[in-house]
Amino acid sequence: MREQLEGSQAVARAVARCRPEVVCAYPITPQTHIVEGLSRLVHAGELAPCEFVNVESEFAAMSVAIGACAAGARAYTATASQGLLYMTEALFNASGLGLPIVMTVGNRAIGSPINIWNDQGDAMALRDCGWIQLYASDNQEAVDLHIQAFRIAEALALPVMVCMDGFVLTHAFEPLEVPDQAQVDAFLPPFSPHQVLDPDEPMTIGAMVGPEAFTEVRYLAHAKHLEALELIPRVADEFRSRFGRHSGGLLEPYQSADAKTVVLTLGSVFGTLVEVVDELRERGESIGAVALKCFRPFPMRELREALQGAERVIALERAFSVGVGGIVSADVRAALAGLPVQVNTVIAGLGGRPITRRSLRTLFQEARAGNLGELHFLDLKADVVERELARQKGGGRSGPHAEGVLRDIGAVAAGPV
């Protein structure tokens, strides 16, 4: 039954229906509503015997999740931004140890400059931590992906990160369906761990591995990710047959099969993007879209098949790698190697700047006119950048860019007072 719900509350309920046994969390905007919702359910006794552990930091949150999962408990946490970075070392441990923890990332920009708004720089910075990374296009998908995530994680003994755009999804209030308990129970069997720390049958985990076998152990992690590429679509198919709607999988094409221009993206901008695709299609333009639902592992083969007929691929990314440009684009270019497909990287929506239909229309017009370079920053205020660069060239104690730019645009009276 659909209800009008906040994305975060719907995710909290979906996680609750997965019967977690340990939920540990440290609050950080914009994911806080999710763990608040879960803590209320635990407090009300609705999740018994689940234990909610308030921890002193995100590093502790992930460490508690590791301990709980290693002891055989279904463990869940959520974080964002600096919180995700703070648990970095533990993230690599969780995946290296093969612990199927599920974590929501309410995607938010990374400072400095400090910014509480949405982009995907947090999850992208942890691209290589060995976790599966799934991206939700909308809140219904965020709900559904959490249920699928436990299945995927526990089948593979790998942790899964479910990424949902902070604020844009976490704080949006819309009609959502949270599957009922019986449906979720039928889809997600009780956790049957691959390894359990048990005082009655003692064993150790976390061995030191030297040069004699480190490569092999790391290769096995890669092999498991390749296995995930097979499993993720199967889980999505089974989900569809049981719940009657499509969610998840590796990627989702929209009007892209015959399109000359295909826009590839991750996360919530997909909704706005397909609106623009529909508009332009009506005017006879050959344009389509693809949502990448799974970034790690990266579906090289599937993406190549989905994009090989295009003349141009625009990779619309909500994060970027300073000094290079696109993060997702690099993998897209690798997937398309040898094919006559032009790839344009477009960095958009950083630090909460909205990605609007108006901006996308202009962008696609520029692409059609051949004016789009290999790397483009959507809606970049070039004049502001130029004035700041000139100011810095003035020498002396020119100060940090953040304060200089804020003074320039008149947002606040920043800097010397």
Place this chain on the structure above:
Amino acid sequence: MFSVRIHGRGGQGVVTAAELLSAAAFAEGLESQAFPSFGSERMGAPVVAFCRVDERRIRLREPIAEPDAVVVQDPTLLHHVDVFGGLLADGYVLINSARSMDELGLDELRGRHHPERLVTVPASELARARLGRPIPNAALLGALVALTGLISLPALERAIAARFNGAAREGNRAAAGDAFAWTDRLARARESAHA
């Protein structure tokens, strides 16, 4: 698609108002999406929240730049924030004030928009009478549904009943009903003045 932008100050329940409106639209059988303008929410700082209502599933995720209706919870914002920015020519304006549009210095809006779609309603006073506190949300939404016909009063009442408990439930429902009736009377008075 019908888009509403609500302006107020942190602590006045701007986000609650947008969520309540979306819940009322859902109760009416429509698709709806509410979301706040995301920021560091400080008490008293200008805050914006949005609500879209449509007959089909809403995919769009951009802020509302060209609203069909603007609701102003706090008239002190009129001189600080461009609350009418992008308002469509045939759009609606609803301001929480016991003063008239002219008294608020907004007579020039009549040149750009349909005069009968520009309304002030004493929502804080109506709320104070029913709730004992000047929380104008429910009253403003009662006025908005009367002004626009977007959804029915019973659907709004169902959303209020689902959101609030006890005295707040009854008080908000009564305030919404009062504001609905107040706005409806105003519309009829204007019609008969034209006739």
